Amino acid sequence: MTQHWIDIKNADVVLIMGSNAAEHHPISFKWVLAAKDAGATVIHVDPKFSRTSARCDFHVPLRSGTDIAFLGGLMKYIMDKDLYFKDYVVDYTNASFIVSEGFSFKDGLFSGFDPVTKTYDRKTWTFDKDENGIPKKDKTLQHPRCVFQMMKQHYSRYGIDTVSGITGVSKENLLKVWDAVASTGKPTKVATMMYALGWTQHSVGVQNIRCAGILQLLLGNVGMAGGGVNAMRGEPNVQGSTDHALLYDALPGYHSVPTTAWPTLADYLKANTPVTKDPKSVNWWQNRPKYVVSLLKGWFGDAATPENEFGYGWLPKIEPNVEYASLFMFDKMYKGKIKGGFIYGHNPAMSMPNTHKIRKALSNLDWLVIGEAHETETCAFWRQPGTDPKSVKTEVFMLPSCQRGEKDGTTSNSGRWHMWHYKGYEPAGDSKPMGWMVVEIMKGVRSLYKKEGGAFPTPILNADWYEQYDADFMAKKINGQFTRDVTIGDKQYKKGDQVPAFAMLAADGSTTSLCWVYAGSYGPGGNLTKRRDHTQTPMQAKIGLFPNYSWAWPVNRRIIYNRASVDVNGKPFNPAKTVIAWEEGKWIGDVPDGPAPPMADPKGVYPFIMHTEGFGQLFGPGRVDGPLPEHYEPAETPITANPFSKQMSNPCMKVAESDIDALAKNGDPRFPIVLTTYSLTEHWCGGGDTRNTPALLEAEPQLYVEISQELAKEKGVKNGDVIIIETLRGKVEAVAMVTVRMTPLTVQGKTLHLIGMPFCFGWTTPGCGDATNRLTVSVADPNTRIPEYKACLCNVRKADKVTELQR
Ligand SMILES: Nc1nc2c(c(=O)[nH]1)N[C@H]1C(S)=C(S)[C@@H](COP(=O)(O)OP(=O)(O)OC[C@H]3O[C@@H](n4cnc5c(=O)[nH]c(N)nc54)[C@H](O)[C@@H]3O)O[C@H]1N2
Numbered sequence: 001m002t003q004h005w006i007d008i009k010n011a012d013v014v015l016i017m018g019s020n021a022a023e024h025h026p027i028s029f030k031w032v033l034a035a036k037d038a039g040a041t042v043i044h045v046d047p048k049f050s051r052t053s054a055r056c057d058f059h060v061p062l063r064s065g066t067d068i069a070f071l072g073g074l075m076k077y078i079m080d081k082d083l084y085f086k087d088y089v090v091d092y093t094n095a096s097f098i099v100s101e102g103f104s105f106k107d108g109l110f111s112g113f114d115p116v117t118k119t120y121d122r123k124t125w126t127f128d129k130d131e132n133g134i135p136k137k138d139k140t141l142q143h144p145r146c147v148f149q150m151m152k153q154h155y156s157r158y159g160i161d162t163v164s165g166i167t168g169v170s171k172e173n174l175l176k177v178w179d180a181v182a183s184t185g186k187p188t189k190v191a192t193m194m195y196a197l198g199w200t201q202h203s204v205g206v207q208n209i210r211c212a213g214i215l216q217l218l219l220g221n222v223g224m225a226g227g228g229v230n231a232m233r234g235e236p237n238v239q240g241s242t243d244h245a246l247l248y249d250a251l252p253g254y255h256s257v258p259t260t261a262w263p264t265l266a267d268y269l270k271a272n273t274p275v276t277k278d279p280k281s282v283n284w285w286q287n288r289p290k291y292v293v294s295l296l297k298g299w300f301g302d303a304a305t306p307e308n309e310f311g312y313g314w315l316p317k318i319e320p321n322v323e324y325a326s327l328f329m330f331d332k333m334y335k336g337k338i339k340g341g342f343i344y345g346h347n348p349a350m351s352m353p354n355t356h357k358i359r360k361a362l363s364n365l366d367w368l369v370i371g372e373a374h375e376t377e378t379c380a381f382w383r384q385p386g387t388d389p390k391s392v393k394t395e396v397f398m399l400p401s402c403q404r405g406e407k408d409g410t411t412s413n414s415g416r417w418h419m420w421h422y423k424g425y426e427p428a429g430d431s432k433p434m435g436w437m438v439v440e441i442m443k444g445v446r447s448l449y450k451k452e453g454g455a456f457p458t459p460i461l462n463a464d465w466y467e468q469y470d471a472d473f474m475a476k477k478i479n480g481q482f483t484r485d486v487t488i489g490d491k492q493y494k495k496g497d498q499v500p501a502f503a504m505l506a507a508d509g510s511t512t513s514l515c516w517v518y519a520g521s522y523g524p525g526g527n528l529t530k531r532r533d534h535t536q537t538p539m540q541a542k543i544g545l546f547p548n549y550s551w552a553w554p555v556n557r558r559i560i561y562n563r564a565s566v567d568v569n570g571k572p573f574n575p576a577k578t579v580i581a582w583e584e585g586k587w588i589g590d591v592p593d594g595p596a597p598p599m600a601d602p603k604g605v606y607p608f609i610m611h612t613e614g615f616g617q618l619f620g621p622g623r624v625d626g627p628l629p630e631h632y633e634p635a636e637t638p639i640t641a642n643p644f645s646k647q648m649s650n651p652c653m654k655v656a657e658s659d660i661d662a663l664a665k666n667g668d669p670r671f672p673i674v675l676t677t678y679s680l681t682e683h684w685c686g687g688g689d690t691r692n693t694p695a696l697l698e699a700e701p702q703l704y705v706e707i708s709q710e711l712a713k714e715k716g717v718k719n720g721d722v723i724i725i726e727t728l729r730g731k732v733e734a735v736a737m738v739t740v741r742m743t744p745l746t747v748q749g750k751t752l753h754l755i756g757m758p759f760c761f762g763w764t765t766p767g768c769g770d771a772t773n774r775l776t777v778s779v780a781d782p783n784t785r786i787p788e789y790k791a792c793l794c795n796v797r798k799a800d801k802v803t804e805l806q807r
């Protein structure tokens with residue numbers, strides 16, 4: 001989130017799109033309802049009616065996978081009717097930048113597409129530059145190639161009739177949402193946008209979110225109280241785990257993973273450290289070398305020296321253009337190319353797409369170590385129905401893991417609040433925290449390397465490893481420490497002191513930090529994640545900033561890009577809900593995005609400090625699949641013509657192609673229905689935890705499918721009948737829940753049915769059904785590799801025999 005949970009109450013309009021916030025982020029909803037009580041308009045745009053819809057001013061159903069059409073239409077509406085926040089757009093976004101002549105968009109493709117590799121060469125997605133390399137601008141926004149005019153041109157195809165035809169949303173409903181959101185293009189009106197999986201789990205996932213970024217910039221809603229682009233994060237600590245690089249493509253703190261294209265640290269830093277000659281651009285990532293070197297020092301300690309590039313050479317390097325995301329790891333495993341590995345707190349036999357494939361893939365391993373709190377479908381894949389355990393060669397080791405309540409540690413919530421939690425009771429049985437297991441296993445591995453040597457012992461033996469696992473000690477290491485006595489300005493720090501903030505991190509080896517964004521969480525003042533202090537200044541209290549409660553990354557800033565909440569002289573756009581203000585030569589309110597004076601001051605800076613140029617990106621050349629969002633159909637689509645272009649699906653989408661990864665053709669008459677999948681309030685994700693919690697299982701005991709009354713009638717299905725849902729990948733049994741929550745939509749003049757299913761029921765819980773993910777596609781967004789769980793094609797029929805469900 002650019003904001004935090006409490007800040008939602010400051011919104012005038014709340015657009016919840018692609019999330020069931022009331023059921024899956026109930027804390028967010030407390031503040032949505034507070035906004036509503038204060039007069040905000042709350043809107044839910046979602047294929048399905050849920051408890052979120054029930055508490056909104058209005059719910060608008062749309063066809064799954066058509067959000068870019070819906071939001072592209074809104075962009076056109078805002079630009080055509082001059083409803084954008086002009087000063088903000090001109091001063092703070094790249095609307096005025098002149099796009100290079102070489103850039104073009106034709107037939108659904110941007111310039112530079114290579115049909116063989118299905119990737120773009122992005123060299124034409126650039127701006128005309130002056131002699132200093134600074135982008136040329138036309139502040140009147142009239143230049144035909146300025147970003148604003150290029151956007152107007154791009155979205156001129158997104159008229160209301162076309163948008164209505166493709167999304168299945170009536171024109172009346174479109175206008176209701178568009179008018180409400182567009183009403184916030186004024187300095188004193190703000191909309192917040194809240195999203196989760198309904199946007200991310202598509203082959204155009206990142207571009208869905210880019211739409212929110214673009215709209216919020218057009219309306220001047222980024223940096224403001226009650227504004228922003230708000231990702232409601234998943235698994236209990238998914239924010240923390242991405243900060244610490246649970247992902248294959250990042251090192252902790254959002255640095256690219258090294259590849260063989262960058263053999264030396266110098267190559268790596270050169271490729272990943274942006275430069276600008278514009279004195280007004282902070283270009284924060286110019287500091288990357290300090291963060292990367294501090295990370296390497298944190299990992300390798302005294303062994304990391306300038307002479308050995310701080311151990312950069314010891315890091316594993318991935319191959320550029322080879323896929324490593326979990327979708328493709330399982331693809332490799334299915335193809336027999338992986339021997340063994342570790343799975344902690346993850347139940348892929350339930351939660352990955354096309355689980356027939358995932359389950360077969362697991363049996364191709366020689367060995368598998370699982371850290372779990374329960375015996376899940378992943379632990380027990382070797383004895384699943386239809387499998388003879390004798391035929392499975394995989395040796396499976398189960399490590400009993402203790403639960404959250406049984407260990408100390410931190411969690412980072414969606415609002416980037418980094419919070420300590422205390423152990424409530426001793427771990428049950430032989431169970432242990434995962435951190436303990438990792439420390440102990442590595443100790444064992446290190447002593448074997450010491451004794452026996454090995455192929456490449458250096459990184460293992462040089463790691464600054466730990467004697468024993470201790471959460472407090474790890475929190476200190478994450479923050480970072482000085483490795484020698486240093487003087488910075490008029491302050492002196494001793495070897496071993498905690499680093500006060502990331503501004504003190506250095507590229508010379510004098511500091512460590514296991515994740516630079518967390519530097520300051522455990523500085524000389526102690527562990528700030530334990531703070532539960534409610535005090536705030538009257539100005540902070542107006543917007544509920546609570547700066548002394550826990551600690552937020554970065555540098556305890558609660559609302560990021562807050563320099564965009566003030567005009568160029570530092571006066572708040574919305575004085576009633578001030579985030580920061582420049583008064584008597586200093587900033588008050590939230591921690592500003594850097595201490596420099598406001599933009600109009602001779603020493604002032606542009607507000608979007610994380611972008612090289614310093615401006616909010618309407619035109620965003622950083623994404624691999626286009627600088628402007630474009631509507632493409634999901635990989636499996638019920639229609640045969642895309643009204644926006646000749647290109648049906650995202651040309652760059654990632655597809656795992658094994659012999660059991662079939663995709664239905666566009667408009668395949670065998671599979672005319674769109675299937676979407678989701679979580680339940682009463683269960684957690686793959687259900688490994690919650691199906692083992694009797695009260696929750698009793699509340700939601702078995703797999704069902706939500707189908708409309710109209711579809712039920714067409715198929716001769718009654719509420720409570722068991723039906724078969726079938727796709728090209730597999731079939732699943734579920735109880736029909738005939739409901740008004742799903743509505744048939746009119747798409748391109750024809751009736752289209754959508755159905756929805758939870759994905760938490762699995763065979764280890766007898767009689768509840770089995771993985772919905774046997775139905776889904778191995779297709780992913782090209783930027784993130786998040787699978788397209790939210791739209792595939794299926795058909796339904798009444799079951800003649802019930803085998804998986806208890807009746
Ligand atoms: N109780 C409970 N809470 C949870 C979880 C849980 O399992 N149980 N899981 C946690 C995790 S890991 C996560 S990631 C989050 C997930 O939080 P959510 O994203 O809220 O979870 P989903 O159930 O996937 O709901 C997404 C919504 O998107 C809608 N949708 C589907 N396709 C589209 C589309 O194309 N466009 C739009 N606009 N909407 C669409 C669905 O109908 C659904 O209402 O929740 C977290 N919280």
Ligand SMILES: Nc1nc2c(c(=O)[nH]1)N[C@H]1C(S)=C(S)[C@@H](COP(=O)(O)OP(=O)(O)OC[C@H]3O[C@@H](n4cnc5c(=O)[nH]c(N)nc54)[C@H](O)[C@@H]3O)O[C@H]1N2
Binds near residue numbers: 197789
């Ligand atoms: N069809 C469909 N599929 C989806 C989604 C969807 O919307 N639709 N959503 C996707 C999303 S967003 C997510 S996040 C994934 C989630 O799917 P998974 O990553 O598979 O997560 P869970 O199902 O929550 O499994 C977590 C496991 O960890 C165990 N566990 C709990 N606490 C601990 C602990 O402290 N230590 C250890 N070692 N284990 C513990 C639990 O018993 C549980 O089995 O599913 C994805 N799959």
Ligand SMILES: [Mo]
Binds near residue numbers: 233234235238
């Ligand atoms: Mo998630």
